[in-house]
Amino acid sequence: MRDYRLLMQRWHHLVREITPLDLSVYGEAGGYPLMVVHSARRDPLLPSFYLSAGIHGDEPAPVEGLLQWAAETFRADPSIAHWNWMIFPCLNPWGLERNVRLDAQGLDLNRYYNSRKVPQIMDQLALLRGHRYDVAVSLHEDYDARGFYLYEIAAKRPHWGEYLCSECASVPPDDRRKIDGHSSRNGLIRRKITTGMMKGHPEAFRLHFRHADRTFTLETPSEESLRKRVALHREFLTKVVKKMKSDGGVAGKNS
Ligand SMILES: [Zn+2]
Secondary structure (H helix, E strand, O other): OHHHHHHHHHHHHHHHHHHEEEEEEEEEEEEEEEEEEEEEOOOOOOOEEEEEEEEOOHHHHHHOOOOOOOHHHHHHHHHHOOOEEEEEOOHHHHHHHHHHOOOOOOHHHHOOOOOOOEEEEEEEEHHHHOEEEEEEEEEEEOOOOOOOOEEEEEEOOOOOOHHHHOOOOOOHHHHHHHHEEOOOOOEEOOOOOOOHOOOOOOHHHHHHHHHEEEEEEEEEOOOOHHHHHHHHHHHHHHHHHHHHHHOOOOHHHHH
C-alpha cells in the first residue's frame, strides 16, 4: 500500500491494457518520479475528468481506491476509457512511503496552488493549461472525521452533492452539523469560495477558478478500516461517472 514503485507498476500494467490511456512522467519530487495517466487523444464531445489522490502522504485509501476504481471501471466499460481523463494517482509519493502529510521539504502541497514556489506543482499546472473539465475530484482522508464528507464547489447547477452523498454507503456520512467551521448536512458541505479567503490555495480552488465546472473534495475518516475507506472512494467515483452518464453529460455533449 505504501510502495510507490509498485503503485507505478500497477498503473503501468493497467494502462498497457486500456489503450486510450497513456502514462507519462511529468516531474520529480523528493527523488520520486511523478506520474499522470491521461487520454492519448482528446475528444471535446466526450466528458472530461480530473482526478487526484495522495497529495497528503498519510492518506493511503484514496491512492488505492483510485487505482482499484480505474481498473474496475475501464475494464467493465471500455467506452468510458475514451472519455477525456487526467488522473494524478499520487501527488506526494515521498509522503506516501513515509506515512506523513507533508512533502520532503516539509510543505503541505495543498496550499501552493496559487504560488510559483513548488516546482512539482508548477509542472502539474503546466499539464492543465488550456484544459477544461466537467468534473474535478480531489480524494482525501481526515483523522477527525466521524464519517465520510464531501465538499462541493459547484459552479454548475443542478448540484450533484446530495445525490452523490446519498449513494455512498461503504462508510456512513459524518453527521456533524459543522465540519472544519463549515455547515454540513448529511456529510455534504457546499462552499462558495473567493480568491481572497485563503492565503495558500488548495488544489480544489485552482480547479474551480480555472479548470472545472464541478469541483469535489472527498474525505474519508482515517479511523475507519482501510478496506471500507478504499471501498468508499471507489464507490464515490463510480457514482460520479454514473451521474455524468445519466445527467445528459454524455448525450448532451453529443447533441
Ligand atoms: Zn488530505
